[in-house]
Amino acid sequence: MTSRQFVTFDVADQFFGVPVEIVQEVLLNEKYTPMPLAPDGWGGLFNLRGEVIGTVDLQVRFGRPRRSMSGPIINVVVLVGGEPVSLLVDRIGLVADLDDAAFELPPDTLTGPTRAMIVGSYKTEDRLLLVLDVAECVNTARAPI
Numbered sequence: 001m002t003s004r005q006f007v008t009f010d011v012a013d014q015f016f017g018v019p020v021e022i023v024q025e026v027l028l029n030e031k032y033t034p035m036p037l038a039p040d041g042w043g044g045l046f047n048l049r050g051e052v053i054g055t056v057d058l059q060v061r062f063g064r065p066r067r068s069m070s071g072p073i074i075n076v077v078v079l080v081g082g083e084p085v086s087l088l089v090d091r092i093g094l095v096a097d098l099d100d101a102a103f104e105l106p107p108d109t110l111t112g113p114t115r116a117m118i119v120g121s122y123k124t125e126d127r128l129l130l131v132l133d134v135a136e137c138v139n140t141a142r143a144p145i
Contacts, residue, residue, distance in 0.1 A: 001100075007026065007093075009076060010090045011059060012062060024078065024084050026075065027074075030070075032045065041061050051084065055086040056086070059090075063114070
């Protein structure tokens with residue numbers, strides 16, 4: 001049996017995961033530089049050990065109101081096309097080791113902008129884990145559905 005590991009997190013009471021191999025790190029950050037002309041969905045910029053990292057506010061991408069960029073925010077820094085981008089999340093979870101045979105297509109009940117950013121799901125003991133298409137999440141040039 002083969003399995004995959006996912007870094008898990010919550011955004012607006014939904015449970016998501018991204019493959020562990022694309023996660024550079026998870027951190028808490030408080031200071032962001034606004035991006036006034038950036039597409040909707042970009043949360044700001046921050047300095048990570050001398051590298052400027054752009055942030056994507058997943059709440060906006062999922063069709064919810066923009067989060068306040070003041071105070072500490074959890075960042076899941078992922079690599080997209082070899083470049084780091086931060087996903088802003090509400091709560092970080094554990095690393096989940098899930099059996100490939102349990103992978104399912106996104107549920108039919110999933111609608112709205114979130115559906116276009118999900119590649120599949122896993123039924124865990126407690127909740128349904130939605131697997132994000134990270135490249136689609138950071139593609140803020142495309143408006144949410």
